Amino acid sequence: MRRREFAMPEGIYLDGNSLGVMPHAAHARVQERLEQWKTQAALGWEGWFGLAESLSPSVARLVGAQPHEVIATGSITANLHALLSTLYRPEGERRVIVATALDFPTDLYALAAWAERGGGTLRLVPSRDGHTLHPEDLQAALKDDVALALFPTVLYRSGQRLDVAGLTRSAHAAGALIGWDAAHSIGAMPHDFHAAGADFAVWCHYKYVNAGPGAPGGLYLHERWHHLTPSLPGWWGNDKGNQFEMTPGYRKASGAGAYQMGTPSILALAALEGALSIFDTLELSEVRARSLVLTDHLIHLADQYLPEMNVVTPRLHTERGGHVSLSHPNARALSVALRNLGVVPDYREPDILRLAPVALYTTEAELEEVVRLLRNLLDSGEHLTIDLAGSKVT
Ligand SMILES: Cc1ncc(COP(=O)(O)O)c(C=O)c1O
Incomplete structure (x- = not known):
């Protein structure tokens, strides 16, 4: 929507509900x-x-x-x-x-x-x-x-x-x-x-x-x-x-x-x-509309390709905000593994992977790539080899 107005970090950033990127x-x-x-x-x-x-x-x-x-x-x-x-x-x-x-x-x-x-x-x-x-x-x-x-x-x-x-x-x-x-x-x-x-x-x-x-x-x-x-x-x-x-x-x-x-x-x-x-230059209703397009897309991708991850975010537009939370017993390891692959998600104890597609700068292609990476990790079990001792996930 306004991606060029932001200093986008390398990789894919899905942590804007923790700290937004720099305009x-x-x-x-x-x-x-x-x-x-x-x-x-x-x-x-x-x-x-x-x-x-x-x-x-x-x-x-x-x-x-x-x-x-x-x-x-x-x-x-x-x-x-x-x-x-x-x-x-x-x-x-x-x-x-x-x-x-x-x-x-x-x-x-x-x-x-x-x-x-x-x-x-x-x-x-x-x-x-x-x-x-x-x-x-x-x-x-x-x-x-x-x-x-x-x-x-x-x-x-x-x-x-x-x-x-x-x-x-x-x-x-x-x-x-x-x-x-x-x-x-x-x-x-x-x-x-x-x-x-x-x-x-x-x-x-x-x-x-x-x-x-x-x-x-x-x-x-x-x-x-x-x-x-x-x-x-x-x-x-x-x-x-x-x-x-x-x-x-x-x-x-x-x-x-x-x-x-x-x-x-x-x-x-x-x-x-x-x-x-x-x-000041945006209609908030348009920000919300774009956010819903992105979260709908992400939920749809998760349902289709990540059946072992449970979407705990409510489905109705009236009942959800701007991020999508997926629960999985190995959410923490998945979060660290994604970081190693250049994706910044966010993890919340004990089993939640939070993904925030931000209306102003996230693209559909980024969401598709993250779901593809998660699918690969779940199939390969690569995340299970990560030593979580000492890894700090914020
Ligand atoms: C719902 C909610 N309340 C409060 C805080 C933190 O408050 P503060 O700005 O005082 O650090 C956070 C931080 O993420 C939050 O998500």
Whole structure:
């Protein structure tokens, strides 16, 4: 779709749901900002001061929000703590936080810590098959003792996509707040957090948005909560108009920007700036359409040529995100063997090979070649000769 705008590494790259490849625009923006640092030093702050806020219109487009409802800052973990510290308000019997047994661990660490601090408990929606969540189980967890729920938009292992609008309605009907971890959907499909009425969301920009390793994360806070004062304030979340008056009292910025804490990394924001410039020129519905063409193709190839690998990603378009997960008892060895052959897949314990065809740069021919290589490996048993001791698979 836009392959020429990326520095494609050698071989076949199917790990864009872990770390997206470098857009040339990101490289160029970082170089520009480096040059400004070199030539202007502290005077550069004149142009850098409102950099995160200046990206909000582009970020808001990705998540379906108003620009003042989002900010590029922190990381998923840090943003989750910042939002939970403010939004989790246990009262009487309503103290439970709901998440799922299949969530990315950092979310669970943060949620468990805040539940404990608030005298509540963390209720995990169980999985019936170890890969996916059943809609009835998600609904059943949203009882009237729930103060707050956090769900993933797309599950990081299986790629199952949840119903943001429906579950947001259910949480609100139960009297709970609801937030979303959009790490595995942002940049791969459109979102509509504001219209869905979601209370908050967190995500990273290093996967499908391609803003680089450790890129600033993102947070969304519905404007209905903008009257709240962040419980973990910092001077970067102060109203920009009087931040440098250096008064002892914190005067929060008017929107989601209030949840910034300390001085942001301008070089990291520069890479995000470049990465977002590509999305500014794209319709997210077209990104999603291309992603579905690629994942349909990959699932079809896997069904046809890799019958011993089980596609654990749901089949329906409405129920899956941007990657395809194949389970196999030797998934780890297969992942290492593929790397030795110049393919970068991604492995998740205990038996999942995750393959992410990215709408912006993956081709059908690459998917066909990877399936051919996997077939050869399974037939030859070559992967079984790999010494896995010490091999690090990320
Ligand atoms: C769903 C999900 N949440 C959170 C994270 C990581 O959070 P952080 O950006 O704070 O490292 C990841 C990382 O891959 C993830 O997939």
